[in-house]
Amino acid sequence: MTREIKTKSNLERVLASGAFAVTGELGPPRSADGSEVAHKAKHLVGNVDSVNITDNQTAVVRMSSMAAGLLVQREGLQCNMQMVTRDRNRIAIQSDIMGAYALGINNLLCLTGDHQKFGDHPQSKNVFDMDAIGLIQAVKSMRDDGRLLSGQELPPEGRPKIFIGAAYNPFADPEKYRIHRTAKKVEAGVDFLQSQCIYDMPRFRAFMKEAVDMGLTEKAYFMAGVTPFKNLGMARYMQKNVPGILVPDDFVNRLKAAPKDKQAEEGMKIAAEQIEEFKTMPGLKGVHLMLIEWEHMVPEFVKLCNLTPRP
Amino acid sequence: MSDFEPKIIAFCCQYCAYNAADTAGSMRLQYTPNVEIVLIPCSGRFDVILALKALESGADGVYVAGCLEGGCHFLDGNIRARKRVVYLQNELKKIGLEPERLAMVNVSASQGPQFAAYVDEFAGVVKGLGPSPIKKHLAA
Amino acid sequence: MIICERKPIDEIKSFIDGKKKVLLVGCRGCVTVCNAGGTKEVEILAALLRLDAQKDGKELTVDEFTLERQCDPEYVDELADLVSKGYDAILSMACSVGPQFLSRRYPKERVYPSLNTCFIGGALAHGVWAEHCQACGNCVIHIYGGLCPVSRCSKSIMNGPCGGSSNGVCEISKEVECVWHLIASKFMDEGRLAEFAPIQPIKDWSKSRDGGPRKIVREELVK
Numbered sequence: 125m126t127r128e129i130k131t132k133s134n135l136e137r138v139l140a141s142g143a144f145a146v147t148g149e150l151g152p153p154r155s156a157d158g159s160e161v162a163h164k165a166k167h168l169v170g171n172v173d174s175v176n177i178t179d180n181q182t183a184v185v186r187m188s189s190m191a192a193g194l195l196v197q198r199e200g201l202q203c204n205m206q207m208v209t210r211d212r213n214r215i216a217i218q219s220d221i222m223g224a225y226a227l228g229i230n231n232l233l234c235l236t237g238d239h240q241k242f243g244d245h246p247q248s249k250n251v252f253d254m255d256a257i258g259l260i261q262a263v264k265s266m267r268d269d270g271r272l273l274s275g276q277e278l279p280p281e282g283r284p285k286i287f288i289g290a291a292y293n294p295f296a297d298p299e300k301y302r303i304h305r306t307a308k309k310v311e312a313g314v315d316f317l318q319s320q321c322i323y324d325m326p327r328f329r330a331f332m333k334e335a336v337d338m339g340l341t342e343k344a345y346f347m348a349g350v351t352p353f354k355n356l357g358m359a360r361y362m363q364k365n366v367p368g369i370l371v372p373d374d375f376v377n378r379l380k381a382a383p384k385d386k387q388a389e390e391g392m393k394i395a396a397e398q399i400e401e402f403k404t405m406p407g408l409k410g411v412h413l414m415l416i417e418w419e420h421m422v423p424e425f426v427k428l429c430n431l432t433p434r435p
Numbered sequence: 436m437s438d439f440e441p442k443i444i445a446f447c448c449q450y451c452a453y454n455a456a457d458t459a460g461s462m463r464l465q466y467t468p469n470v471e472i473v474l475i476p477c478s479g480r481f482d483v484i485l486a487l488k489a490l491e492s493g494a495d496g497v498y499v500a501g502c503l504e505g506g507c508h509f510l511d512g513n514i515r516a517r518k519r520v521v522y523l524q525n526e527l528k529k530i531g532l533e534p535e536r537l538a539m540v541n542v543s544a545s546q547g548p549q550f551a552a553y554v555d556e557f558a559g560v561v562k563g564l565g566p567s568p569i570k571k572h573l574a575a
Numbered sequence: 576m577i578i579c580e581r582k583p584i585d586e587i588k589s590f591i592d593g594k595k596k597v598l599l600v601g602c603r604g605c606v607t608v609c610n611a612g613g614t615k616e617v618e619i620l621a622a623l624l625r626l627d628a629q630k631d632g633k634e635l636t637v638d639e640f641t642l643e644r645q646c647d648p649e650y651v652d653e654l655a656d657l658v659s660k661g662y663d664a665i666l667s668m669a670c671s672v673g674p675q676f677l678s679r680r681y682p683k684e685r686v687y688p689s690l691n692t693c694f695i696g697g698a699l700a701h702g703v704w705a706e707h708c709q710a711c712g713n714c715v716i717h718i719y720g721g722l723c724p725v726s727r728c729s730k731s732i733m734n735g736p737c738g739g740s741s742n743g744v745c746e747i748s749k750e751v752e753c754v755w756h757l758i759a760s761k762f763m764d765e766g767r768l769a770e771f772a773p774i775q776p777i778k779d780w781s782k783s784r785d786g787g788p789r790k791i792v793r794e795e796l797v798k
Contacts, residue, residue, distance in 0.1 A: 210730070214777070236737050241730050241747040255732035258777040273777065293738040301736070301759040308734055308774050320738065367741030484615065487622035491629070526619075529584045530627035568630035 130315070133230040133287035134202045135174040138410075139316065139345045143435045144403050145410030147204060147318065147347065148172035148422060152192035161192045165199040167419045171426045172201070173434055174231055174411070176318070183243025190224050195229055204289055205229050208237025213253040214262065214273050221263060225284035233289040233318070234259035256290055256380040257312045263288050264313035290314045292346075295324065295329040296368035303334045307335045310344045317344050318412040321351040321362075324370040325401060331406050341407035346361060348402045351414045352425065353391030354356070356380055392425055441495035441561040442570075443470045445554065446485060448478040450508045451544050452500030458547030466551035467558040470498070478502065478539075479512020483523045486537055493570040496561035499539040500550070506543060513541060533564050576605035576697070577670045578704045579612060579690040584623060588668065588689040591624070594663035595634050599624075599689070600654065600677065601641030602669035609704060612668030612690050614641045620668065620689065638662075645673030651680045658684060695726075712782030712789065718775065719760040725778075727754035733775040735759070 128142050138145045148168045168175050175196060179189040186192075193203035205224055212220065214401040221232065236256040240248050254262070263286050265271050270278045292306040309317065322328045328348065335341050353359045356379040363371035374378045375394055382390040402408050411431075415422055447453040459466060475481060478501025486497040499520055501513035517539055522568050524534035538560070540553045581587075591597050596608040599621050607613030620753040628635035640657055643650045645667060654677070658665070664685050667674040678686040692704040716723045726729045729739075729741035729747045735755030740748030743756045762771040780786070 236730055236732055239739070241729070250730070252730045252732065253780065254777040255730070255734050255737075257734040257774055261774070261777065291738070296736070296738045296758050297740045297742060297753070298736070298756055298763070300763060304759075304768060304772070305734070305736070308772075312774055367746065368738055399760045484618050484622065487619065487626065490626055491622055526584065526623055527626075530588075530623055530630070532626060532630055568632075569626060571632075 131230050131285040131287040133174070135204065135231055136259060136287045136315065138173045138435055141435060142177045144431075145345070146172045146426065146431050146434065147410065147412045148175040148419075149178065149412070149414045149416065150175050150191065150192070150196065150419060151178045151416060152187035154184070154188050156187065158187075158195045161187070162199055164419045165196045165201055167422045168196075169199055169201045170303055170412065170434060171422050173410075174202040174204050176204040176206055176233055179208045179237070180211065180243075181206075181238070183210065183238050183240040183245070185244055187409060190220060190227070190229065193224070193229055194227055202227070202230060204231040204233050206233040206235055206340060207259065208235045208264075209252055209254050209256065209259055210237035210240065210250050213251050217253070217259065217262060218266065218272055221266060221284050221286065222282075224416040225286060230285070231287045231289060232263060233291065234263065234314070235291055260288055260290055260309060260312040260314050268313075281381065287315050289316045289318060291320070292317045293368045294322070294328055295320075295370050303340075306335065307338060307340055309382055310340045316347060316409075317322050318347045319349040321349045321369055321414060322398070323362075323375060324372055325398065327370065328407065332405055338408040341409075344362045345409040346407055347410040348398075348405075348408055349412045349414060350395050350399060350402075351416070352395035352421075353379055353387070354418065355384075355387040355391070359391075392421075392428055395425070396429045399431070438560060439566055441469050441558060442493065442536065443467075443496040443554075443558060443561060443565070444489040445470050445472050445498040445500060446475050446478070446481050447472050448502055448513070449474055449476055451502040451506070452478075452540075452542050452550060453493060454544035455500070455542045455546050455550035458545060460547075462547050464548060464551045466554050469558055470554055477507065477512040478507050478516035479507070479509055481516045481519060483519050483526075486520075486523055490532070490536070490567065490569060492518065493567060495564070495567045496536045496538070496557060497555055498554070499555075501541055503541045503543050506541075508555055530574075532568070535560055536554045536567065537558045543566040576608055576695070578609050578693045578696045578706075579606050579670050580693055581611055581616065581620065581668075582689055582691055584620075587620070587624070587687075587689050588627065590666065590689075591635075591664050596636045596638075596662050596664075597624070598640065598654075598657065598662040600636050600645065600665060600667050600669070600673070601639070602645045602673055603641060604644045604646065605671055606690060607641075609698070610702075612670075612673075614639075615639055617668055620666075642669075645669035645676055648676065648680065649778045651676050653719075654681070682756075685774070691765050710783070711778075711780070712786075713779065715775075715778075719758045722758050722761070724754055724758065727752075730777075733778055 150164050177189040177193040189205050193205040196203045234256050266284050270283045275402045359376050359379050362369050379387050481499050489497050501516050509512045520539040524537050528534045538557050542550050599617050601612050601617035610624050617639045621639045622638050658681050666687050666689045668689050674686045674688040695708040696704045696706045699705050706726050729745050740753040740756050745751040745753045782793045
């Protein structure tokens with residue numbers, strides 16, 4: 125499959141080449157200290173094609189994703205700047221898109237964002253001027269039609285050539301509807317899609333088959349989310365408490381069988397096996413590694429999964 | 436304090452508590468004379484305003500007596516009454532009046548002795564609380 | 576209707592602290608129906624305030640009066656005689672329109688709200704109310720199977736459900752049903768997914784509160 129290259133995104137270059145893409149994730153600090161970002165980024169440079177920079181994830185205030193993204197890019201790694209519609213109206217959204225692109229950001233992940241109720245500022249007023257699908261449309265309109273949402277034109281050299289991403293969750297409720305919501309994101313014009321962490325392989329396979337059958341994988345690059353278990357407790361917690369994430373008993377039992385100091389190793393082994401399957405899964409073009417607050421393990425993990433050297 | 440005789444208004448359901456009071460009377464049981472019984476057709480007729488008016492007029496305690504749970508002639512009048520009592524107890528607490536001045540019991544018509552015992556117990560509680568602060572100022 | 580809830584009694588007490596003569600005004604509109612500020616609630620609050628004052632030996636008169644509506648000047652006028660008797664404070668037991676209309680009609684009076692105005696909603700059961708409208712000024716519920724995502728989705732998203740929907744409830748609370756779960760399930764159950772496929776455009780909020788305070792003028796009704 126060859127697709128027209130629309131941007132200067134490294135991720136797009138890798139995906140368009142047909143290579144199996146790898147993205148990482150980095151959470152900015154709750155601090156104004158930029159060196160922390162640079163330090164975390166060092167573990168990712170050369171090991172992933174681009175890295176997602178979360179935008180006040182779970183509605184907890186952190187350094188802005190645009191600023192942290194730029195700090196990461198200074199280390200020689202492209203970022204996927206995440207943008208949530210919770211905190212910005214269409215004026216701020218379009219302004220930030222222009223600014224981000226002007227500063228050299230090529231990838232934008234369009235998200236609605238977690239509600240602030242469980243963040244660190246539940247007293248705040250939210251915005252939600254639009255949802256993630258509206259945000260995808262807004263970026264696409266600016267990039268491809270050179271138009272703001274108001275209809276005003278952007279000069280040809282002033283169009284943000286952004287590689288547009290979004291998230292998809294194959295297992296959230298109502299499960300049967302999930303493929304249709306993903307289809308709406310594709311229709312809105314998304315270029316790449318990253319999923320939540322996948323553990324239930326049979327169900328994910330079924331979801332991907334639907335995506336292939338509906339022709340969605342021809343229109344956007346699908347990537348699977350991977351988070352290795354650090355230990356048994358984490359697997360159990362995710363199994364019980366995280367909506368939309370299904371952890372099979374099989375994985376839990378494997379971790380249980382491993383001695384405590386070997387559980388992390390077993391968790392990585394499980395994830396590596398999943399990635400081997402993802403590499404050949406029809407319609408799937410890459411993996412999104414979410415080693416949250418475990419960035420230093422990325423080099424070891426990508427080596428284990430034979431994902432390096434990156435193209 | 437020891438010579439304080441509380442004034443208590445008891446709203447009694449005609450199907451149970453009112454008859455229980457009768458039973459107690461015909462059994463010649465002795466119980467506190469400080470209770471004025473008000474007949475209501477069902478404890479479900481009890482309304483927070485009735486209790487508030489009684490307290491405003493100087494009652495030291497207000498008592499609601501309805502049928503045993505499951506035994507209400509109108510199915511759930513006593514359950515509703517209980518909720519109103521709890522609601523008003525909370526409101527009284529918020530304005531600094533002892534919520535114990537309001538209470539509810541469930542009795543059947545045949546439970547004369549229980550009725551007498553409950554009333555005595557409630558009268559004891561109210562006596563322990565002392566005169567209603569409302570009455571003190573009404574008299575003044 | 577507009578759903579209100581009485582303010583905590585301590586807050587109401589703080590409004591009338593040191594005042595001797597208070598007028599408590601109820602409303603026979605929405606707040607009567609949602610049991611927050613009708614004749615009965617006025618009677619209860621008045622009794623509580625009096626009891627509270629009496630127990631502390633404070634002098635306090637609380638007069639009670641319930642208007643047909645506090646959001647129409649004709650009814651607010653009916654208070655004129657009563658107000659002229661002179662009160663230290665007027666407590667409105669209506670939605671927040673009430674204290675504003677009372678203040679405007681009787682500018683010299685000190686008017687206080689005794690309810691919090693919560694939302695536009697309906698009764699799910701006796702004593703249970705839920706938000707169903709956000710007065711966005713441009714109703715679109717027909718697109719969503721008779722359900723409103725603007726008011727009933729925590730994020731007011733127009734193309735849901737988001738990833739926070741779990742077992743039919745919203746990520747923010749198990750007490751909040753996910754309206755998008757209801758919408759999507761309804762269309763799937765009825766085999767109308769194709770009808771539901773189009774992306775709903777970014778909403779124009781200019782008719783909502785975002786366009787500034789709103790006003791309607793019906794020329795045919797204006798004298």
